[in-house]
Amino acid sequence: MIDNKTFIIAGLLISLLIGMVAVFLASGDPDGLESTALVVSGQKELTGLSPEEGDPEVIGTGSYTYESPMPDYSLGEEMGSTGGIIAIVVGTIITMLIVMGASYAIRLSKNSQ
Amino acid sequence: MHIPDAFIPLPQAAVYWIIALVFLALAIRWARSELNEDKIPLIAVLAAGIFALQSFNLPVSMGTSGHLVGGALAAIVLGSPFAAVFILTLVLIIQGFIFGDGGITVMGANILNMGVIGGFVGYYTFQGLLKVVKNPYLSSAVAAWLACLIPALACAVEMSIAGTFPLVPGLVAMGIYHAIIGVIEGVVTAVIIYVLAMARPDLVDTSVGVASV
Numbered sequence: 001m002i003d004n005k006t007f008i009i010a011g012l013l014i015s016l017l018i019g020m021v022a023v024f025l026a027s028g029d030p031d032g033l034e035s036t037a038l039v040v041s042g043q044k045e046l047t048g049l050s051p052e053e054g055d056p057e058v059i060g061t062g063s064y065t066y067e068s069p070m071p072d073y074s075l076g077e078e079m080g081s082t083g084g085i086i087a088i089v090v091g092t093i094i095t096m097l098i099v100m101g102a103s104y105a106i107r108l109s110k111n112s113q
Numbered sequence: 114m115h116i117p118d119a120f121i122p123l124p125q126a127a128v129y130w131i132i133a134l135v136f137l138a139l140a141i142r143w144a145r146s147e148l149n150e151d152k153i154p155l156i157a158v159l160a161a162g163i164f165a166l167q168s169f170n171l172p173v174s175m176g177t178s179g180h181l182v183g184g185a186l187a188a189i190v191l192g193s194p195f196a197a198v199f200i201l202t203l204v205l206i207i208q209g210f211i212f213g214d215g216g217i218t219v220m221g222a223n224i225l226n227m228g229v230i231g232g233f234v235g236y237y238t239f240q241g242l243l244k245v246v247k248n249p250y251l252s253s254a255v256a257a258w259l260a261c262l263i264p265a266l267a268c269a270v271e272m273s274i275a276g277t278f279p280l281v282p283g284l285v286a287m288g289i290y291h292a293i294i295g296v297i298e299g300v301v302t303a304v305i306i307y308v309l310a311m312a313r314p315d316l317v318d319t320s321v322g323v324a325s326v
Binding site: 001004007010014015018019021022026029030032036039040044048050067071088091094096098099102104109 | 162171178180208211213277282286287313
């Protein structure tokens with residue numbers, strides 16, 4: 001048994017480690033859904049390699065799009081892995097804080113009734 | 114299996130949002146009755162871990178990759194499918210708004226697939242199997258495998274309703290990819306549940322804690 005504080009710190013460290021390893025080891029091939037999009041649009045075979053220039057999102061071009069601060073978990077090409085690590089670290093910590101904040105908020109709203 | 118905005122027409126995306134919001138409301142009700150000072154660290158750490166695992170695109174050969182979903186993990190550890198809805202919704206909101214992973218108009222569909230379907234399939238497969246095989250780790254591994262496969266198939270069906278993918282090739286491709294990714298999800302889920310049951314047996318759901326006694 002470890003106490004809550006140690007548990008949070010250990011859990012956050014393990015999460016950050018997984019995220020940072022992901023920056024270097026994660027596959028560059030598209031995710032299952034995008035890969036399926038390439039298959040159905042005839043750009044790739046079901047079991048074949050992904051084409052370098054294949055663009056699965058071409059399927060729905062012209063509809064709604066938006067800009068996000070850190071698209072594709074990076075800070076742009078020029079920042080490379082460093083940008084990737086910053087994006088993942090920020091994302092992991094933000095996730096933990098937001099979920100913790102939301103949980104406390106829900107708990108407080110219950111207690112105040 | 115994060116659906117980008119362009120893949121589903123807006124009226125259909127709105128329907129998935131409405132379904133997702135109903136489950137989110139139920140998830141918040143679950144959180145109000147279940148969350149206590151001890152469970153908040155667990156839920157926060159699980160969310161951070163699920164965010165990290167989802168950023169790790171594992172190569173599965175065949176020119177594709179997949180990341181873990183974590184719906185079964187959240188539901189089994191916290192003992193409710195609504196835990197998965199609660200955690201996955203927040204993770205998906207952060208991924209969509211900050212990282213452009215999964216669209217905003219289609220976020221309802223992503224919440225439905227990974228949070229709701231993943232959470233319910235994961236939780237009830239685990240509970241059902243546990244009664245039969247009596248082994249929480251085997252049960253959680255199989256549950257996590259199904260909780261990766263079924264949402265992927267649901268996603269393929271949604272794509273076909275949207276007219277983005279034809280039904281059969283979509284089901285075949287999504288099914289094959291996620292049947293393989295699901296094996297990794299199953300193993301990792303069982304390992305994480307084992308570690309959590311060892312570290313904090315008081316926090317995990319009692320049906321998981323059986324094995325650590």
